Amino acid sequence: xxxxxxxxxxxxxxxxxxxxxxxxxxxxxxxxxxxxxxxIGMGKSLSNPILKLPFIWYVNIFRGTPLLxxxxxxHFAVMPIFIKPPEPLISLIVALALNSxxxxxxxxxxxINSIDKGQREAAYSLGMSHAQVLRHVVLPQAFKRMIPPLGxxxxxxxxDSSLGAVIAAPELFYWGKVAVGSYSRVWEPYLSVAVLxxxxxxxxxxxxxxxxRKYATDDQRKKFKKVVRRARGAEGH
Amino acid sequence: xxxxxxxxxVTGLFSVLFLSACVSNNESSGSGEETLTFGTEATFAPFESxxxxxxxxxxxxxxxxxxxxxxxxxxxxxxxxxxxxxxxKDESLAGGAAGITITDERKETYDFSAPYFEAMQTxxxxxxxxxxxxxxxxxxxxxVQNGTTGDIAAQQIVGDNSTDISKYxxxxxxxxxxxxxxxxxxxxxxxxxxxxxxxxxxxxxTLIDDKDSFEQEYYGILLPKGSEHKEAIDEAIQTIMENGxxxxxxxxxxxxxxxxxxxxxxxx
Numbered sequence: 001x002x003x004x005x006x007x008x009x010x011x012x013x014x015x016x017x018x019x020x021x022x023x024x025x026x027x028x029x030x031x032x033x034x035x036x037x038x039x040i041g042m043g044k045s046l047s048n049p050i051l052k053l054p055f056i057w058y059v060n061i062f063r064g065t066p067l068l069x070x071x072x073x074x075h076f077a078v079m080p081i082f083i084k085p086p087e088p089l090i091s092l093i094v095a096l097a098l099n100s101x102x103x104x105x106x107x108x109x110x111x112i113n114s115i116d117k118g119q120r121e122a123a124y125s126l127g128m129s130h131a132q133v134l135r136h137v138v139l140p141q142a143f144k145r146m147i148p149p150l151g152x153x154x155x156x157x158x159x160d161s162s163l164g165a166v167i168a169a170p171e172l173f174y175w176g177k178v179a180v181g182s183y184s185r186v187w188e189p190y191l192s193v194a195v196l197x198x199x200x201x202x203x204x205x206x207x208x209x210x211x212x213r214k215y216a217t218d219d220q221r222k223k224f225k226k227v228v229r230r231a232r233g234a235e236g237h
Numbered sequence: 238x239x240x241x242x243x244x245x246x247v248t249g250l251f252s253v254l255f256l257s258a259c260v261s262n263n264e265s266s267g268s269g270e271e272t273l274t275f276g277t278e279a280t281f282a283p284f285e286s287x288x289x290x291x292x293x294x295x296x297x298x299x300x301x302x303x304x305x306x307x308x309x310x311x312x313x314x315x316x317x318x319x320x321x322x323x324x325x326k327d328e329s330l331a332g333g334a335a336g337i338t339i340t341d342e343r344k345e346t347y348d349f350s351a352p353y354f355e356a357m358q359t360x361x362x363x364x365x366x367x368x369x370x371x372x373x374x375x376x377x378x379x380x381v382q383n384g385t386t387g388d389i390a391a392q393q394i395v396g397d398n399s400t401d402i403s404k405y406x407x408x409x410x411x412x413x414x415x416x417x418x419x420x421x422x423x424x425x426x427x428x429x430x431x432x433x434x435x436x437x438x439x440x441x442x443t444l445i446d447d448k449d450s451f452e453q454e455y456y457g458i459l460l461p462k463g464s465e466h467k468e469a470i471d472e473a474i475q476t477i478m479e480n481g482x483x484x485x486x487x488x489x490x491x492x493x494x495x496x497x498x499x500x501x502x503x504x505x
Contacts, residue, residue: 085418168403181384
């Protein structure tokens with residue numbers, strides 16, 4: 001089959017630049033989303049039903065509408081109020097941040113709720129304050145459990161950033177579409193773009209499992225490894 | 238476990254029902270004879286746009302007249318621009334009618350019908366932007382519809398893959414970007430730009446023609462290489478131009494009279 005490599009080569013610099021924007025947009029979107037998500041997650045855990053209402057509805061709205069629709073609304077209706085003229089890349093980042101915040105809020109909430117309440121009770125009985133319990137007992141354990149879903153969310157976000165092409169944010173998929181537009185060939189540009197997304201997401205999933213191992217505190221495996229290493233070292237001498 | 242099995246069974250049943258409904262639908266519309274499917278990108282008013290779930294516009298009416306004249310069954314689907322190009326290339330579509338300019342590059346991959354419309358690129362901008370000619374748009378943010386002749390024209394002025402050019406999926410998205418301030422100028426076909434200005438008088442959009450920078454273009458119906466229907470379609474186009482049907486359709490969508498002689502003698 002004829003695969004025109006020259007199209008890939010010609011557009012590779014644009015794909016790489018697009019990839020840079022893709023990573024930038026998803027990274028900023030994720031970090032900002034995590035900060036907002038933390039606030040929303042805490043808000044949703046409030047005991048006052050009226051105070052927690054806005055946080056519940058934030059999640060309902062952003063999880064209940066398609067990201068694509070949110071991107072259009074944010075770019076054409078919301079951003080023009082703040083920035084004139086609106087910048088597609090910024091609109092994309094804002095959309096990714098607000099959208100991921102809803103999911104991250106749920107991840108935080110689930111992580112915190114998953115810690116047995118006996119842990120909290122024990123800490124309180126030691127005389128720890130509310131903040132201390134959260135900081136030293138609940139969050140360290142909860143964070144470990146949040147790594148897989150957070151990694152998942154980030155990978156989803158990297159791929160979802162391709163929706164920015166509809167408002168001509170110059171990310172990776174946008175340049176794929178441009179190459180298709182100028183050659184009327186779909187195979188070469190879209191396959192190249194897919195490979196680049198795949199490589200990024202693959203690296204990210206390895207980063208995730210590295211973090212999982214690093215923060216693993218149920219030390220069974222680590223202890224076992226240490227024992228094995230020591231035993232081997234002893235044999236060697 | 239039992240509920241899971243039930244769920245799977247019910248889902249399976251629904252998919253089978255849905256699929257068979259789709260299949261029978263396709264068969265019924267064929268009514269014995271072969272139905273040719275034509276693709277389009279229906280955000281290109283007045284040439285094609287959607288009204289409800291139907292494609293309407295100059296191209297839709299013209300295609301209807303052509304197919305009636307040629308005695309062919311057809312369907313006109315809003316496939317989108319890229320899928321239309323791909324579909325015609327691999328012959329899953331019989332053709333495409335979407336205000337498609339006949340160009341040498343496209344002729345390498347496709348066949349075209351006889352030209353049926355004369356067009357030219359124009360610069361659309363919001364009032365107050367100082368532009369006299371196509372040269373003045375250098376350094377400005379330019380919006381175009383991806384892969385169209387407006388895209389090609391813009392790249393000829395400011396350079397291939399210039400980052401000053403933003404490329405959009407549809408003509409509608411391009412004009413929306415102009416109003417939103419994402420871009421300062423839009424380069425698009427004059428018929429579409431005039432229609433937009435007429436329908437959005439509050440948008441304060443001005444059009445600048447530059448006959449020295451932009452070439453005369455001709456629209457043709459996009460066909461697969463070696464299409465067996467090309468002859469019948471070309472003959473039908475000639476017939477409706479001569480018997481006045483073309484002029485009738487033209488006046489329904491545009492002002493003035495078409496220059497049929499120029500179209501018939503054009504060799505794009």
